[in-house]
Amino acid sequence: xxRVKFQTLSEQMxxxxxxxxxxxxxxxxxxxxxxxxxxxxxxxxxxxxNLLEQFLDAGCIEETRVEGRRRSYLITPxxxxxxxxxxxxxCAQARDYLRWTGEEGHP
Amino acid sequence: MKTRKRTWKRIAFFDSCETVCYLEKxxxxxxxxxxxxxxxxxxxxxxxxxxxxxxxYLTQDVYDPEPSEKLENMTELGExxxxxxxxxxxxxxxxxxxxxxxxxxxxxxVAHVEGMHRSLKQGALTLYRVLxxxxxxxxxxxxxxxxxxxxxxxxxxxxxxxxxxxxxxVIGAELIPYELWYRKARKxxxxxxxxxxxxxxxxxxxxxxxxxxxWLSGIVVTLVxxxxxxxxxxxxxxxxxxxxxxxxxxxxxxxxxxxKVSRGKNEVMTAAVSFLGVMAFVGVMVAVFTHWNxxxxxxxxxxxxxxxxxxPLTVEQLRGEVDEQEFWVHRDGEExxxxxxxxxxxxxxxxxxxxxxxxxxxxxxxxxxxxxLHNLCRDTMLWAxxxxxxxxxxxxxxxxxETDHGRLRTYxxxxxxxxxxxxxxxxxxxxxxxxxxxxxxxxxx
Numbered sequence: 001x002x003r004v005k006f007q008t009l010s011e012q013m014x015x016x017x018x019x020x021x022x023x024x025x026x027x028x029x030x031x032x033x034x035x036x037x038x039x040x041x042x043x044x045x046x047x048x049x050n051l052l053e054q055f056l057d058a059g060c061i062e063e064t065r066v067e068g069r070r071r072s073y074l075i076t077p078x079x080x081x082x083x084x085x086x087x088x089x090x091c092a093q094a095r096d097y098l099r100w101t102g103e104e105g106h107p
Numbered sequence: 108m109k110t111r112k113r114t115w116k117r118i119a120f121f122d123s124c125e126t127v128c129y130l131e132k133x134x135x136x137x138x139x140x141x142x143x144x145x146x147x148x149x150x151x152x153x154x155x156x157x158x159x160x161x162x163x164y165l166t167q168d169v170y171d172p173e174p175s176e177k178l179e180n181m182t183e184l185g186e187x188x189x190x191x192x193x194x195x196x197x198x199x200x201x202x203x204x205x206x207x208x209x210x211x212x213x214x215x216x217v218a219h220v221e222g223m224h225r226s227l228k229q230g231a232l233t234l235y236r237v238l239x240x241x242x243x244x245x246x247x248x249x250x251x252x253x254x255x256x257x258x259x260x261x262x263x264x265x266x267x268x269x270x271x272x273x274x275x276x277v278i279g280a281e282l283i284p285y286e287l288w289y290r291k292a293r294k295x296x297x298x299x300x301x302x303x304x305x306x307x308x309x310x311x312x313x314x315x316x317x318x319x320x321x322w323l324s325g326i327v328v329t330l331v332x333x334x335x336x337x338x339x340x341x342x343x344x345x346x347x348x349x350x351x352x353x354x355x356x357x358x359x360x361x362x363x364x365x366x367k368v369s370r371g372k373n374e375v376m377t378a379a380v381s382f383l384g385v386m387a388f389v390g391v392m393v394a395v396f397t398h399w400n401x402x403x404x405x406x407x408x409x410x411x412x413x414x415x416x417x418x419p420l421t422v423e424q425l426r427g428e429v430d431e432q433e434f435w436v437h438r439d440g441e442e443x444x445x446x447x448x449x450x451x452x453x454x455x456x457x458x459x460x461x462x463x464x465x466x467x468x469x470x471x472x473x474x475x476x477x478x479x480l481h482n483l484c485r486d487t488m489l490w491a492x493x494x495x496x497x498x499x500x501x502x503x504x505x506x507x508x509e510t511d512h513g514r515l516r517t518y519x520x521x522x523x524x525x526x527x528x529x530x531x532x533x534x535x536x537x538x539x540x541x542x543x544x545x546x547x548x549x550x551x552x
Contacts, residue, residue: 045190
């Protein structure tokens with residue numbers, strides 16, 4: 001079944017929102033996400049474009065500055081709430097994992 | 108050596124996978140896409156090497172030479188990771204990346220599917236949905252006509268109805284595969300997977316190919332069928348002229364846009380050329396209708412032209428000598444591939460009393476080209492109040508008489524190749540019945 005929009009966030013969505021806790025432009029986000037994840041997560045430029053458009057439509061981020069072709073964004077309270085919910089969900093998953101597999105991570 | 112080549116390629120409007128595979132293959136052969144106009148793709152020669160290609164579907168203003176803000180935004184982001192915008196059309200953008208292992212432009216299937224759907228909704232998808240709605244409306248109107256007025260519909264518009272149906276299938280074949288792909292792609296993307304567009308895009312290609320073959324065959328068959336060959340030939344030629352004119356206007360608009368002509372000037376010039384083209388087209392149509400008479404029942408290749416006196420059967424032929432009087436003569440008709448209906452009237456303008464005979468004969472000849480339609484023609488033309496009469500007098504297979512009649516004696520006669528409804532202003536004699544049979548009983552096709 002298709003996921004309800006933004007009910008859970010993909011990794012790319014999560015890290016884009018996390019980046020936008022500070023005002024950043026698109027190119028900064030493309031560089032920042034691999035830095036935050038030690039290269040584990042990379043966001044494609046087309047994906048970033050689509051995510052920024054969708055987050056703007058959903059009111060999760062807002063455009064703060066336009067300098068020529070460069071646009072900067074910042075997360076909104078609604079976006080922050082979504083990020084917090086996703087964090088809680090990930091933590092709950094991690095707790096369930098530890099509970100059922102033992103603290104060392106083995107069954 | 109050739110440094111440019113042009114080829115035609117028809118890919119479904121959403122089939123990005125097919126487009127990417129095709130362009131990556133061309134790049135390995137040394138050809139990079141330079142320009143796209145409709146189904147015409149222009150490539151320029153370069154060093155053969157592997158390339159990664161990506162397609163986006165941002166809608167662009169068809170007149171504005173400058174890219175939209177959204178496209179500029181995407182281009183800047185793409186350039187940061189090595190993706191160069193190479194070709195842009197009003198509906199599609201092509202990015203090339205020459206690195207060995209670049210970061211793909213799309214890394215999140217959910218964002219990709221939703222982004223693609225959002226872009227297509229602003230362009231091709233909305234257009235196809237509107238066209239599909241219109242085609243469905245035409246189909247329903249045609250079905251209604253077939254149910255309510257089958258003979259009129261089949262004799263006047265059989266080919267057009269078939270064309271409407273085929274267009275409905277073609278537009279549906281463009282739209283429905285996308286809608287099915289999108290629904291499945293969303294579910295698959297939720298699991299982090301990508302759904303190839305090519306199986307759905309292939310459906311469209313096959314349907315389009317079948318449509319073109321059927322359409323061309325239909326034109327050939329239609330041209331072979333008489334009468335009014337000139338009229339049908341004109342319809343085909345004018346259709347081709349209209350399509351060529353339309354393509355010319357689109358090409359001119361595209362050239363102006365690529366030459367960075369301002370939006371305002373482009374709009375004005377395109378509108379002016381379109382207007383002149385339409386005027387010229389209408390002028391030719393009017394000339395054909397009024398001057399050359401190609402669509403008239405009296406034209407030289409119509410069904411009527413085989414009767415030098417104008418009507419197959421006249422009052423004088425039936426009754427012999429008649430009193431000197433004025434007649435109103437009318438003939439009309441239409442014919443399709445499956446059915447023809449022709450009306451012939453000779454009505455006396457002399458005033459007569461209610462119990463007197465009138466020198467009037469009126470008939471409707473329905474040519475049955477498809478034997479399976481014979482019973483439909485008879486049943487549709489038969490009146491509620493009727494009785495069967497001896498068909499042998501009329502040299503017919505079946506004959507009926509309307510019992511509830513006014514001053515006209517009305518008969519329905521079924522022959523092998525036609526069904527005739529004939530009305531007399533007098534009670535016909537056996538000799539006159541036989542003459543009717545000899546006139547209409549032969550091969551009328």
